[in-house]
Amino acid sequence: xxxxxxxxxxxxxxxxKHQDIQNFARSIQNKNPLHFxxxxxxxxxxxxxxxxxxxxxxxxxxxxxxxxxxxxxxLIHGEQKFNYLKPIVAGDTYICKIYLKEVKKKxxxxxxxxxxxxxxxxxxxxxxxxxxxxxxxxxEFQGNEVE
Amino acid sequence: xxxxxxxxxxCENESVIISANDVKKxxxxxxxxxxxxxxxxxxxxxxxxxxIVHGMLVMGIAESRLSVVFPTSFVVSYETxxxxxxxxxxxxxxxxxxxxxxxxxxxxKIEVTIENGKIAIxxxxxxxxxxx
Numbered sequence: 001x002x003x004x005x006x007x008x009x010x011x012x013x014x015x016x017k018h019q020d021i022q023n024f025a026r027s028i029q030n031k032n033p034l035h036f037x038x039x040x041x042x043x044x045x046x047x048x049x050x051x052x053x054x055x056x057x058x059x060x061x062x063x064x065x066x067x068x069x070x071x072x073x074x075l076i077h078g079e080q081k082f083n084y085l086k087p088i089v090a091g092d093t094y095i096c097k098i099y100l101k102e103v104k105k106k107x108x109x110x111x112x113x114x115x116x117x118x119x120x121x122x123x124x125x126x127x128x129x130x131x132x133x134x135x136x137x138x139x140e141f142q143g144n145e146v147e
Numbered sequence: 148x149x150x151x152x153x154x155x156x157x158c159e160n161e162s163v164i165i166s167a168n169d170v171k172k173x174x175x176x177x178x179x180x181x182x183x184x185x186x187x188x189x190x191x192x193x194x195x196x197x198x199i200v201h202g203m204l205v206m207g208i209a210e211s212r213l214s215v216v217f218p219t220s221f222v223v224s225y226e227t228x229x230x231x232x233x234x235x236x237x238x239x240x241x242x243x244x245x246x247x248x249x250x251x252x253x254x255x256k257i258e259v260t261i262e263n264g265k266i267a268i269x270x271x272x273x274x275x276x277x278x279x
Contacts, residue, residue, distance in 0.1 A: 027176040028207030029169075032214040044219035052214070053222035053272075054207045061178045074183050074193055077202040081226035110194075133226075 002067070003116055008099040009063045014122070018090045020058070021049050028052060041089070051088040054080075056132045059120060063098045071138070078115065079135035086129050094122035094129060101133070112140040157243040157255055161212050165200045167235050173204040184235075199232040205268055209241050209257050213272065217253070220274040227257070227270035237262050251275050 018038070025035035033040040034050040041049050057080075068075070088094075102117040120132040151157060174180050182189035183199055190198045206227050233239065240260045247254035252275050259268040 023176055025211075027173045028204065028211050030207070030211035030214050032211070032218050034218065035214075046221075050221070052207065053210060053225045054203060057203050058177060074181055077229050079226070079228050080203065080206060081224070082222070083224045084222065087221045 003100060003103045003114060004067075005100050005103050007067050009065055009097050011095050011097050012059075012062050012064075014059050014062055014094045014096055016051060016055075016088055016090055016092045016094075018049055021051050021055065021090055024055055024058065025052055028054065038090075046087060047089050047091070049090040051090075053082050053084070055088055056082065056120060056122060056130060057134075059094075059096055059122070059132075060098070060134075063096070063120075065098060065118075067100065068136075073139060075116075076137040076139070077134070078137045079117075079133070081133040082130065083132075084130045085127075086124075088122075088130065092124065094124060096120060096122045108139070110139065114138040114140060151245045151248055151253060153245055153248065155245045157213065157245060158216055161209075161241040161243075163208060163239045163241060164236060165204065165208065165233065165239070167198065170198065170200055170204065170235055173201055173207075177201065177203065179203075195232055196234055198235040200235055202227075202229040202233075202268070205229075205233050205239070205259055206270065209259060209268070209270065210272060212241065213243060213255065213257075213274075217274045220253075220276055223252075223273050223275050225270065225272040227268050229268055231261060231265050231267040233259070233261060233267050239267070246271070 022036055030052055098120045101119045104115040106113045116136045118134045122130045170184050183193045242258045244256045246256045254273045257270040258266050261267045
């Protein structure tokens with residue numbers, strides 16, 4: 001097991017479906033009609049149902065990240081950032097990748113902590129549409145020493 | 148944007164309790180079945196008092212309240228730091244304070260406080276008018 005800044009997933013495709021937006025919005029107790037009603041979304045100026053801003057976290061399910069594959073210790077979520085150049089709406093398809101932007105090692109009170117800053121990028125027509133930065137913290141203990 | 152100025156509370160503080168069922172539903176939607184969220188024993192073994200809520204669920208719920216205050220706006224950025232774990236079933240208080248605003252944008256600081264008075268999550272979210 002080793003972590004290095006620059007490690008990157010293959011590109012993967014994501015298509016945003018109406019039902020996925022609705023289910024996700026329900027799961028975070030969001031009652032904004034723009035996530036549920038296409039007509040209301042269109043009246044508000046969006047081409048289709050609008051996705052909640054934390055929606056791209058679902059895209060992680062579709063990525064294969066070799067460097068996290070073999071871990072059997074829980075990862076702690078330290079920080080999360082989303083930035084949008086355009087809204088995500090139903091019917092959109094994105095080409096995405098996830099890469100390790102930064103790797104830091106810190107001495108914590110209970111052992112060594114690895115701080116792994118990941119970036120998910122979503123593109124449409126070769127243009128960046130959004131980024132989602134996810135910082136995960138891994139607690140190292142005997143048996144899972146990281147190179 | 149809208150009728151807010153710097154320092155205003157956007158809405159009353161929100162009181163939220165995230166139940167084991169809410170966490171189970173979020174696990175199913177997000178496909179994140181990490182045992183520290185769903186199983187008492189695993190959470191305790193990992194050093195927590197009991198099961199903890201997905202950080203992303205708290206982040207999502209915190210935004211959901213604002214989403215109704217600015218129903219036709221669009222979020223250009225949203226970032227949070229997860230400072231303390233949020234336990235399943237504990238009472239959370241969420242506050243929303245305007246830290247910047249102009250014609251097209253409004254920026255709001257979000258704080259999620261847990262029962263012992265500590266801030267569990269701190270965040271900043273920025274909304275803009277569509278086409279604005």
